[in-house]
Amino acid sequence: MWETKKLGDVCTLVKRGVAPKYVEESGICVINQKCIRDHSINFELARRHNFAVKPVPTERYIQLGDVLINSTGTGTLGRVAQVRSEPHEPATVDTHVTIVRPKSGMFFNDFFGYMLIKIEDEIAGSGEGTSGQTELALSKVQNDFNVSYPTSLEEQKRIVAILDEAFEGIDAAIANTQANLAAARELFDSYLGRVFVLNSKHWHLATLEEVCFKITDGKHGDCENEQNSGYYFLSAKDVKNGFLQYENAREITQKDFEETHRRTDLSPGDILLTNAGTIGRTAIALENEKTKRTTFQKSVAILKPKRELIDSRFCLYALKANLRALIDSSSGTAQKNLLLRDTRSFQVPLPKDISEQVSIAKKLEEFEKKAIHLESLYEKKLDALHELKQSILAKAFRGELTREEIAA
Numbered sequence: 001m002w003e004t005k006k007l008g009d010v011c012t013l014v015k016r017g018v019a020p021k022y023v024e025e026s027g028i029c030v031i032n033q034k035c036i037r038d039h040s041i042n043f044e045l046a047r048r049h050n051f052a053v054k055p056v057p058t059e060r061y062i063q064l065g066d067v068l069i070n071s072t073g074t075g076t077l078g079r080v081a082q083v084r085s086e087p088h089e090p091a092t093v094d095t096h097v098t099i100v101r102p103k104s105g106m107f108f109n110d111f112f113g114y115m116l117i118k119i120e121d122e123i124a125g126s127g128e129g130t131s132g133q134t135e136l137a138l139s140k141v142q143n144d145f146n147v148s149y150p151t152s153l154e155e156q157k158r159i160v161a162i163l164d165e166a167f168e169g170i171d172a173a174i175a176n177t178q179a180n181l182a183a184a185r186e187l188f189d190s191y192l193g194r195v196f197v198l199n200s201k202h203w204h205l206a207t208l209e210e211v212c213f214k215i216t217d218g219k220h221g222d223c224e225n226e227q228n229s230g231y232y233f234l235s236a237k238d239v240k241n242g243f244l245q246y247e248n249a250r251e252i253t254q255k256d257f258e259e260t261h262r263r264t265d266l267s268p269g270d271i272l273l274t275n276a277g278t279i280g281r282t283a284i285a286l287e288n289e290k291t292k293r294t295t296f297q298k299s300v301a302i303l304k305p306k307r308e309l310i311d312s313r314f315c316l317y318a319l320k321a322n323l324r325a326l327i328d329s330s331s332g333t334a335q336k337n338l339l340l341r342d343t344r345s346f347q348v349p350l351p352k353d354i355s356e357q358v359s360i361a362k363k364l365e366e367f368e369k370k371a372i373h374l375e376s377l378y379e380k381k382l383d384a385l386h387e388l389k390q391s392i393l394a395k396a397f398r399g400e401l402t403r404e405e406i407a408a
Contacts, residue, residue, distance in 0.1 A: 002150050002399055007119075008142025010149075013101035015138065016071065017093030018056055020049040027051060029091035031062070033070045036081045036097065038174070039117055041068065049092065056092050062099060065109035067116045069098040069123060071136040078124025078136070082113030098141060107149065111156035114163055115147050118393045148397050159396050166392055174385050181378040188371035192364060196321040199360075200349035209344035211310040212303045217275060217340060218264055218296030223256035231257035232290065236274035236299035239283045242316070242368075244272065246290060260295040264302050267291070269312040271303040273319065275338035280323045284316050301343055310350060314357035317364050318348040 008014060020030045027048035035045045049056070062068070062083050070079040073096070093099060102112045116123075122145060127134030150156055208215060223233050233252040238245045268287040274280060276299040285291050296302065305315050319326065326338070326346055351357055395401045 001152070002148055004146050004148045006143055007100070007116075007145045007147050010103055010106055010147060011100055011142070012103050013059055013099055014141050015060065016095045016098050017060055018049065018054065019095050020047065021053045023048050023050045028056065029087075029089055031068065031091060031093045031097060033073065033076045033079075033096050036068055036070050036079050038171075039081050039113075041081045041083065043088075043091075046091070060092050060099065062087055062091050062093065063101065065102060065107075065112060067100045067113055068093060069100060069116070069136065069141065070096065071098045071141075072096045072127075072134065074127075074134055077127045077134050078120055080113075080116045080120050080123065082110070082116070084110060084113065098136065098138065100141065108153050108156040108160060110160045110164075111149065114160065114393065114396070115149060118390075118397050119145050119147065121390070150399065159401060162401055163392065163396055167389065170385055170389055174382065177378050177381050177385065181375060181382070184371055184374040184378060187374070188368050191367055192317060192321050195360065195364065196318070196349060199351075203349040203351050205347045205349055206309070207344065208303060208346050208348065211306055211315070211348075211350070213306050214265075214304040215301060215340060215344050216263060217298045217301045219260040220298045223250070223252040223260065226251055226253045229253060229257075230293055232294045233257075233260070233297065234294060234300065235297040236277045236279075236281065239272050239274050239281045239300060241283075241372075243283050244285070244290075244294065252295075257293065257295055264295050265304075266294055266296075266302060267304070269305065269307070271305065271312065271315055271319065272296075273301045273303060273338070273343065274299060275301045275340075275343065279338045280327045282316055282319050282323075284312060301338070301340060303343075308354070311354055311357040311361055313361040313365065314350065315348070317361055318350060322346075322348060 017030070022030075025048065027050045029043065029046045030049045031041060031043070031046050035042045064083055064086050066083045068081050068083070070076045100116065102109075107115075123136065123141075126140050126144060127136050128140075129135050150159070219233075229251045231252050231254055232246060232249045233256070234244060234246075234249055238249060266285055268285050268291055270285040272283040272285065274282075285294075303315070305312050310318075326343075351360075392401065
């Protein structure tokens with residue numbers, strides 16, 4: 001017999017962890033959001049908490065069978081992992097992670113973990129708040145998610161045995177695909193690095209200020225929102241994969257655009273460089289209508305190449321090839337920032353002959369397109385493997401899963 005209940009009704013604990021007082025040594029283990037990925041817990045990424053300064057309530061030490069849910073942040077919120085073996089030392093979680101503990105005797109431990117993996121996508125879509133500040137309220141965890149389970153522990157064990165067997169093969173395929181994806185991404189970076197290392201001794205060094213007639217950043221302040229205005233206000237998060245991403249762009253008033261555009265004056269061929277947050281991401285402004293109606297927050301720098309000295313696309317690849325050195329020149333500790341003065345004084349190697357720059361940039365672009373296509377194939381395979389997992393879980397929680405179906 002199967003029952004369906006709210007998640008909170010089958011749990012004895014649904015609580016966030018502690019606000020840690022971090023220490024480098026001793027203390028107790030504190031699991032954070034980075035530790036929770038791919039339905040497993042990486043204790044090597046945990047930090048230490050000084051419990052002598054701030055005690056940890058007994059109930060918030062993780063236990064065998066607990067499920068941990070990442071509960072803040074876009075992209076991380078909703079990831080779940082179960083404590084499937086006894087922790088090797090006392091451990092807790094920080095305030096960005098929720099401990100979900102099942103009622104004693106209701107579940108075979110591993111079944112409870114699969115039950116929450118089944119609703120992981122629902123959890124991930126239930127955050128509230130602005131982008132980057134999304135939160136998963138405890139009340140939602142308790143009241144918004146229904147879970148189904150057989151009351152028989154033996155039936156739960158049977159389902160877990162089949163899922164373990166099926167997921168072992170899928171997880172191996174996922175790990176292999178992730179390795180291939182990482183290799184595809186490194187392929188272009190390695191090729192790009194070789195081009196600049198092998199040729200730079202024949203080229204001359206020039207500062208970005210010498211080869212650009214203007215290097216500036218966006219608006220130091222906010223703009224007013226206006227829906228369907230057709231004027232876009234982008235930030236560092238919208239500079240990605242070599243292009244400007246408009247999917248989550250803010251639209252602003254014409255007045256705000258005109259005031260900010262006087263500073264940025266974006267034109268096709270301009271280079272965009274993120275200088276705060278995730279610094280060092282690059283893109284090139286294309287010849288289209290959106291470019292004419294786009295301006296930026298101060299987290300993006302705009303470089304306007306002198307076309308007689310440097311080809312725009314070569315400039316883009318020169319920045320990509322030297323990103324590590326560029327980032328190392330940034331200021332700040334916890335929150336690094338790339339100052340305009342550092343960008344202006346940064347040196348890049350380049351051939352003086354513009355036609356040679358164009359030829360090199362064209363070859364790099366062709367190679368990059370092939371690498372991106374390869375990445376896309378692996379990403380699609382990862383999506384398919386994830387969907388296969390969800391399909392198997394859906395059958396399991398409808399009581400329809402058998403070994404024969406998995407084998408087929």
